[in-house]
Amino acid sequence: MDFLVAHFAELLFYFLAGLTVLFALGVVLFKNPVHSALSLLATFVTVAMLFIFSHAEFLGAVQLMVYAGGIMVLFLFVIMLARTEGIQSEAAFLSNMAPAAVVGGVLLGALISAGILLGVLASGHGNPAALEMVDGARLGNTEAVSMLLYTKYLIPFEVVSVILLVAMIGAIVFGRKDRFSEVGKEEVDS
Amino acid sequence: MISATHYLILSLILLSLGLIGVMMRRNFITVLMSLELIFNAVNLNLIAFSYQLGDLSGQILAIFVITVAAAEAAIGLGLIIALTRLRNTVNLDEVHEMEG
Amino acid sequence: MKFYHYLWLIPLFPLIGAAINGLIVNRRGMGKNLAHTIALIGSGLAWLWGWAAVLQWYLTEDHTKSYVVKAFTWMSGGMMPLFGGGHAPLEISASYQIDPISAVMVSFVTFVGFLIHLYSVGYMHSEDDRAYSRYFSYLNLFMFAMLTLILGANLPVLFVGWEGVGLCSYLLIGFYFEKDWCATAGKKAFIVNRIGDFGFLLAIFFTFEYFGTLDFVKLSEIMSAHHAAAQWGGAATLIGLLLLVGAMGKSAQIPLYVWLPDAMAGPTPVSALIHAATMVTAGVYMVVRTNFFYHLGPQAMLGVAIVGGFTAFYAATIGLVQNDIKKVLAYSTVSQLGYMFLGAGVGAFAAGLFHVVTHAFFKACLFLGSGSVIHACSGNQDMRTMGGLRKYMPKTYWTFLAATLAIAGIPPFAGFVSKDAILGKAFEAGFTDLNGFGTAYFVLWALGLAGAALTAFYMFRLVFMTFHGEFRGTEEEKHHLHESPWTMTLPLQVLAILSIFGGIVIGFPGQLFHKEGWSFIDGFLAPMMVGVHEHGEHAISFGLEWGLVVLSVLVACGGIFVAWSMYKKDPSFSVPKSLAERFPRAYQLLLNKYWVDEIYDVLFVQACIKLADLLWEFDARVVDGVVNGTRHLTVGTSFVSGIFDLRVVDGIVNLVATINYRASGAFRRLQVGFTQGYAMVMVFGAALLLAVFFISF
Numbered sequence: 001m002d003f004l005v006a007h008f009a010e011l012l013f014y015f016l017a018g019l020t021v022l023f024a025l026g027v028v029l030f031k032n033p034v035h036s037a038l039s040l041l042a043t044f045v046t047v048a049m050l051f052i053f054s055h056a057e058f059l060g061a062v063q064l065m066v067y068a069g070g071i072m073v074l075f076l077f078v079i080m081l082a083r084t085e086g087i088q089s090e091a092a093f094l095s096n097m098a099p100a101a102v103v104g105g106v107l108l109g110a111l112i113s114a115g116i117l118l119g120v121l122a123s124g125h126g127n128p129a130a131l132e133m134v135d136g137a138r139l140g141n142t143e144a145v146s147m148l149l150y151t152k153y154l155i156p157f158e159v160v161s162v163i164l165l166v167a168m169i170g171a172i173v174f175g176r177k178d179r180f181s182e183v184g185k186e187e188v189d190s
Numbered sequence: 191m192i193s194a195t196h197y198l199i200l201s202l203i204l205l206s207l208g209l210i211g212v213m214m215r216r217n218f219i220t221v222l223m224s225l226e227l228i229f230n231a232v233n234l235n236l237i238a239f240s241y242q243l244g245d246l247s248g249q250i251l252a253i254f255v256i257t258v259a260a261a262e263a264a265i266g267l268g269l270i271i272a273l274t275r276l277r278n279t280v281n282l283d284e285v286h287e288m289e290g
Numbered sequence: 291m292k293f294y295h296y297l298w299l300i301p302l303f304p305l306i307g308a309a310i311n312g313l314i315v316n317r318r319g320m321g322k323n324l325a326h327t328i329a330l331i332g333s334g335l336a337w338l339w340g341w342a343a344v345l346q347w348y349l350t351e352d353h354t355k356s357y358v359v360k361a362f363t364w365m366s367g368g369m370m371p372l373f374g375g376g377h378a379p380l381e382i383s384a385s386y387q388i389d390p391i392s393a394v395m396v397s398f399v400t401f402v403g404f405l406i407h408l409y410s411v412g413y414m415h416s417e418d419d420r421a422y423s424r425y426f427s428y429l430n431l432f433m434f435a436m437l438t439l440i441l442g443a444n445l446p447v448l449f450v451g452w453e454g455v456g457l458c459s460y461l462l463i464g465f466y467f468e469k470d471w472c473a474t475a476g477k478k479a480f481i482v483n484r485i486g487d488f489g490f491l492l493a494i495f496f497t498f499e500y501f502g503t504l505d506f507v508k509l510s511e512i513m514s515a516h517h518a519a520a521q522w523g524g525a526a527t528l529i530g531l532l533l534l535v536g537a538m539g540k541s542a543q544i545p546l547y548v549w550l551p552d553a554m555a556g557p558t559p560v561s562a563l564i565h566a567a568t569m570v571t572a573g574v575y576m577v578v579r580t581n582f583f584y585h586l587g588p589q590a591m592l593g594v595a596i597v598g599g600f601t602a603f604y605a606a607t608i609g610l611v612q613n614d615i616k617k618v619l620a621y622s623t624v625s626q627l628g629y630m631f632l633g634a635g636v637g638a639f640a641a642g643l644f645h646v647v648t649h650a651f652f653k654a655c656l657f658l659g660s661g662s663v664i665h666a667c668s669g670n671q672d673m674r675t676m677g678g679l680r681k682y683m684p685k686t687y688w689t690f691l692a693a694t695l696a697i698a699g700i701p702p703f704a705g706f707v708s709k710d711a712i713l714g715k716a717f718e719a720g721f722t723d724l725n726g727f728g729t730a731y732f733v734l735w736a737l738g739l740a741g742a743a744l745t746a747f748y749m750f751r752l753v754f755m756t757f758h759g760e761f762r763g764t765e766e767e768k769h770h771l772h773e774s775p776w777t778m779t780l781p782l783q784v785l786a787i788l789s790i791f792g793g794i795v796i797g798f799p800g801q802l803f804h805k806e807g808w809s810f811i812d813g814f815l816a817p818m819m820v821g822v823h824e825h826g827e828h829a830i831s832f833g834l835e836w837g838l839v840v841l842s843v844l845v846a847c848g849g850i851f852v853a854w855s856m857y858k859k860d861p862s863f864s865v866p867k868s869l870a871e872r873f874p875r876a877y878q879l880l881l882n883k884y885w886v887d888e889i890y891d892v893l894f895v896q897a898c899i900k901l902a903d904l905l906w907e908f909d910a911r912v913v914d915g916v917v918n919g920t921r922h923l924t925v926g927t928s929f930v931s932g933i934f935d936l937r938v939v940d941g942i943v944n945l946v947a948t949i950n951y952r953a954s955g956a957f958r959r960l961q962v963g964f965t966q967g968y969a970m971v972m973v974f975g976a977a978l979l980l981a982v983f984f985i986s987f
Contacts, residue, residue: 024207043230044226044230059233078270094214102210105207113198114984130244285965
């Protein structure tokens with residue numbers, strides 16, 4: 001029991017990490033996209049928990065709200081709209097690609113991680129309390145992030161919001177029915 | 191003590207799974223989901239290093255990544271809708287207009 | 291106010307009348323009263339103004355000289371090179387001149403023209419409104435053209451009038467253009483006149499090129515100069531002969547007379563106005579006007595005399611046997627015009643012009659009388675179905691008889707005076723061996739005398755067949771016979787009086803009574819005649835003069851007697867019938883007018899058609915051949931060019947394309963369009979890059 005108490009943080013991390021990997025595997029391996037989506041939702045939740053675990057409370061909340069609340073709903077809507085019923089019977093995987101995909105994925109992941117290990121871990125440790133500090137006062141993570149976001153990173157923040165706007169307009173344009181019905185005819189004819 | 195290396199390994203697993211999903215899945219929607227996995231892997235790294243270095247910039251960067259991921263999801267899902275209307279399919283291997 | 295300062299108003303009045311009638315009254319289909327009122331005002335004002343101008347000019351100006359009025363500058367052509375070297379400015383102005391010749395012409399043209407307008411009111415009354423106003427518009431236009439012709443102070447203006455009367459004659463001869471033969475007659479007149487106009491135009495060009503001026507006054511001065519004959523003799527002969535060609539066309543002389551008999555297709559007043567009294571005299575007028583050329587070119591003058599003398603006799607022979615009343619008059623016109631030319635050709639220009647005037651009186655009277663007859667006979671023109679009209683239309687008969695006596699040359703009627711003057715001059719020319727052509731002039735005189743006998747015969751034949759004996763037409767026609775209305779008889783009476791007294795008054799044959807100056811017209815015109823003074827006194831004796839007069843009167847009486855015995859005494863016409871049977875060839879020859887129309891048809895019309903066919907063949911074969919050859923050449927060239935294009939140019943292009951195609955074939959295989967394939971390549975590529983990075987790191 002002492003072990004549990006003493007290593008609560010480690011155990012919790014491994015537990016959450018294990019769940020994350022499992023759900024991530026589910027995303028990749030479930031044949032039914034709805035199942036994949038639900039699995040992804042679970043992944044988002046566990047990742048959000050890990051964020052909170054790393055003193056990123058605000059980001060964890062954002063992860064839950066944006067991913068679990070927004071993007072997941074979007075995915076489910078699209079699955080519904082795309083009328084993908086009955087495609088479970090078809091092959092969900094490109095089986096001839098599988099070995100190369102696994103090798104390639106793992107290889108690249110390993111290489112990137114190795115690079116990060118080499119480059120970043122060598123830079124030593126800082127004070128995690130800084131994540132909650134605003135002008136020397138320990139107010140909290142959300143305040144600290146907000147302060148930084150609206151001062152130092154104001155211009156990138158505005159640029160990103162413009163990107164979001166463009167993406168929104170683009171999505172609407174792609175989704176317009178009449179435009180594609182017309183183009184579709186031409187495509188079919190050709 | 192949980193070091194950044196733990197997060198890094200978790201992130202590696204998520205990244206690899208995401209890449210494998212992108213490369214293996216026929217369903218465009220699932221491919222997009224795999225991409226979200228990769229984004230999560232990135233965010234996880236950013237958060238971990240932000241914690242280790244005591245630097246908030248990592249979290250700020252993660253916010254931007256989330257924003258861009260949201261934009262990417264919106265565009266990607268819009269494309270899926272268009273593709274469905276156009277071809278009545280969501281399978282990527284059936285779409286090869288760029289064939290030389 | 292000086293009327294003669296505004297000479298250009300004289301032709302302008304009828305022009306305005308023609309414009310109003312043609313452009314407004316005719317278009318709007320307004321009434322006949324309006325149409326003929328406008329036309330009468332137009333010609334009437336021209337008449338009054340013309341007489342006032344002539345009288346005033348005669349009384350106030352020196353009437354041995356020309357008075358020129360310039361209306362405006364017509365053409366300004368800059369300096370033109372001349373034949374003789376040097377340059378002259380081509381300045382042509384729309385100028386009008388009044389001098390004795392113009393004065394004489396204006397006096398009778400406006401007057402006779404007005405009378406014929408008046409006569410037309412009665413004659414044309416049965417036409418519909420449109421045709422009526424059209425008719426009067428043409429008639430006024432004709433007056434304009436004729437007055438421009440006789441008042442023009444230079445050759446181009448004269449030519450404008452010349453062409454104008456040609457046009458009007460075409461329009462008026464073809465007035466009943468619905469009838470095919472009328473339209474054909476109009477065309478014939480126009481085309482034949484055009485042949486003459488060709489000569490006239492050439493004459494104008496040559497005149498300018500030789501003399502550098504076209505004004506009559508200046509030309510006359512050049513010709514009157516000393517040594518002019520030596521310097522300009524050749525040019526004058528050439529121009530004179532070309533002008534003669536023009537005059538032959540307009541005045542219906544051999545060989546261009548053929549249009550005049552056909553011109554009777556027009557309404558009778560038109561025949562009277564154009565083809566008897568005025569237009570055909572344009573040729574004579576022109577010869578008289580340009581007498582200086584003929585004076586210097588004796589060969590040209592002899593040509594005029596020959597044409598005139600032969601025409602006078604030749605047309606008279608045809609007139610002998612014609613049965614159409616207007617045809618007889620038409621040939622008599624041709625014949626009388628021949629006398630005028632004969633007069634001009636023997637140097638008696640004044641006598642020629644005098645005959646123009648008297649001829650205008652009696653021929654207008656004759657034509658209008660015949661119109662009256664035709665009107666009474668419901669349009670019938672065949673004398674064989676007439677006869678005895680004296681009872682029904684006495685006024686027409688008496689006026690017609692007066693004019694007939696005038697044309698036959700019975701003293702003291704007008705025709706006698708003028709014709710005898712011409713014949714006297716012709717004899718004199720032969721007697722004095724004028725220009726060394728004495729024998730020729732004697733022959734021409736003899737022809738003229740014979741023509742005079744024939745004239746007397748056929749004219750009285752006409753009178754006897756028409757007015758005497760019993761009516762030979764149908765009962766219905768007989769019932770319709772009537773005297774014409776006053777608008778028709780009044781001009782007849784006026785013209786008849788002029789036919790009787792006109793000649794003796796204006797051209798008293800003073801030489802027969804030792805009173806040389808008594809002939810008004812001779813003295814009046816003399817200043818205009820170059821060289822008249824040189825042989826002014828009479829070369830032939832007084833007794834011979836009288837002998838000639840008696841001879842011509844006897845000849846005329848002989849003709850009348852023969853006509854009387856053949857057509858009056860014996861109403862069944864047995865003698866002419868037996869003559870026609872006994873000499874069928876001669877009769878047919880005359881009746882068919884020597885087949886000249888047929889000969890012309892074969893010689894010129896058919897030849898023209900043949901030539902046109904030939905040219906068409908040339909066009910179709912050679913010109914089209916060349917065109918088609920060019921086409922074939924182009925097609926051939928472009929075929930070769932096409933081969934080159936296809937093989938060489940395209941070959942190079944295709945070669946480049948093929949190289950590209952082959953080269954890209956290898957890379958093409960990579961572009962499978964398989965998304966995840968790309969993703970995989972990307973992943974391995976990134977991994978490779980990183981691996982390289984680590985190794986090099």
